[in-house]
Amino acid sequence: xxxxxxxxxxxxxxxxxxxxxxxxxxxxxxxxxxxxxxxxxxxxxxxxxxxxxxxxxxxxxxxxxxxxxxxxxxxxxxxxxxxxxxxxxxxxxxxxxxxxxxxxxxxxxxxxxxxxxxxxxxxxxxxxxxxxxxxxxxxxxxxxxxxxxxxxxxxxxxxxxxxxxxxxxxxxxxxxxxxxxxxxxxxxxxxxxxxxxxxxxxxxxxxxxxxxxxxxxx
Ligand code: DX5
Ligand code: ZN
Numbered sequence: 001x002x003x004x005x006x007x008x009x010x011x012x013x014x015x016x017x018x019x020x021x022x023x024x025x026x027x028x029x030x031x032x033x034x035x036x037x038x039x040x041x042x043x044x045x046x047x048x049x050x051x052x053x054x055x056x057x058x059x060x061x062x063x064x065x066x067x068x069x070x071x072x073x074x075x076x077x078x079x080x081x082x083x084x085x086x087x088x089x090x091x092x093x094x095x096x097x098x099x100x101x102x103x104x105x106x107x108x109x110x111x112x113x114x115x116x117x118x119x120x121x122x123x124x125x126x127x128x129x130x131x132x133x134x135x136x137x138x139x140x141x142x143x144x145x146x147x148x149x150x151x152x153x154x155x156x157x158x159x160x161x162x163x164x165x166x167x168x169x170x171x172x173x174x175x176x177x178x179x180x181x182x183x184x185x186x187x188x189x190x191x192x193x194x195x196x197x198x199x200x201x202x203x204x205x206x207x208x209x210x211x212x213x214x215x216x217x218x
Contacts, residue, residue: 003191004186004191004193004213004216004217005029005030005170005191005192005193006027006028006029006030006192006193006195006209006212006213006216007028007029007030007031007032007063007172007192007193007194007195008025008028008030008031008032008194008195008196008199008200008205008209009032009033009034009143009174009194009195009196009199009200010022010031010032010033010034010054010196010200011032011034011045011143011196012143012144012196012197012199012200012201013200015046018050018053018054018057019054019057019058021200021205022054022057022058022060023058024205024206025060025199025205025206025209026060026206027206027209027210027213028060028199028209029060029061029192030060030061030062030063030084030085030192031054031058031060031061031062031063032063032065032174032194032196033046033051033054033062033063033064033065033083034065034067034196035047035051035064035065035066035067035068035078036067036068036140036141037067037068037069039068039069040067040068040069040089040092040140041067041140041141042141043141043142048074048077048078048081051064051078051081051082051083052081052082055081055082055083056082061083061084061085062082062083062084062085063083063084063085063087063194064078064083064085064086064087065087065111065113065134065174065194066078066086066087066088066089066092067089067092067140067141068092069092070092070094071088071089071092071093071099072088072093072094072095072098072099075088075099075102075103076099076102076103076106078108079102079103079106079107079108080106083108084108084109085108085109085110085111085131085132086103086108086109086110086111087110087111087112087113087132087134087172088100088103088111088112088113089112089113089114089115089140090112090113090114090118090123091115091118093112096112096126096129097126097129100112100126100129100130101129104131109131109132110129110130110131110132111130111131111132111133111134111172112126112129112130112132112133112134113133113134113135113136113140113174114133114134114135114136114154115136115139115140116136116137116138116139116148116150116151119154120133120135120154120157120158120161121157121161124161127161127162127165127167127169128165128167130169131169131170132169132170132171132172132192133158133162133169133170133171133172134172134173134174135151135154135155135158135171135172135173135174135190136151136173136174136175137151137173137174137175137176137177137181137185138174138175138176139175140174140175143196143197144196144197144201145175145176146176147175147176147177147178147181147184147185148175148176149184151173152184152185152188153188155171155173155185155188155189155190156188156189158171158189159171159188159189159190160189162189170191170192171189171190171191171192172190172191172192172193172194173185173190173192173193173194174194175194177193177194177195177198177212178195178197178198178212179198179211179212179215182195182212182215182216183215183216183218185216186215186216186217186218193212193216195208195209195212198212199212
């Protein structure tokens, strides 16, 4: 089967102790960093200076999820700041092909994100330009929302589209992923799982990562 990867979202961590919170999940494959600008989504989090500092403070690669306007302008700087992966939202990008190529040229993995209501079919011909497709399983903006089961058929269609290509493109889900929902997402074909409240809301974040990984692999 596919390799399961877990990407804990620091949106649910203590922002005053980010290095410690990163160290609390040494078994994570990635650290998911939600960059929100208060315009593309109605919430404001952190930006480049924090990503630069966090990249120096942890060995875990950063999975930067840009929920911002004009990602074409800003995404390359996140790759340069040391992110291992940079994901932009399809509907925010004016030149997604150019931006995905620029992210790759700067040495990071390039991701494209779709909101729950956005179909995957229009992007089928772009899969060669990306290393990861992110399907949001909540409306972006906040942690702790309920997983939207209505996205499951799209996860299945995306898995079929990706399997039909030679390049291996990861299929990430983000939003409402926890012990009770991860199996459905995995069964539908996702292989990279973002989890915020399910990890940082747990007594033992590292154990929560192990638990999610075990359930996704089941
Ligand atoms: C939401 C963010 C998510 C968020 C997920 O817009 O993109 O990464 O942190 O949080 P949970 O896992 O609590 O739904
Ligand atoms: Zn996210």
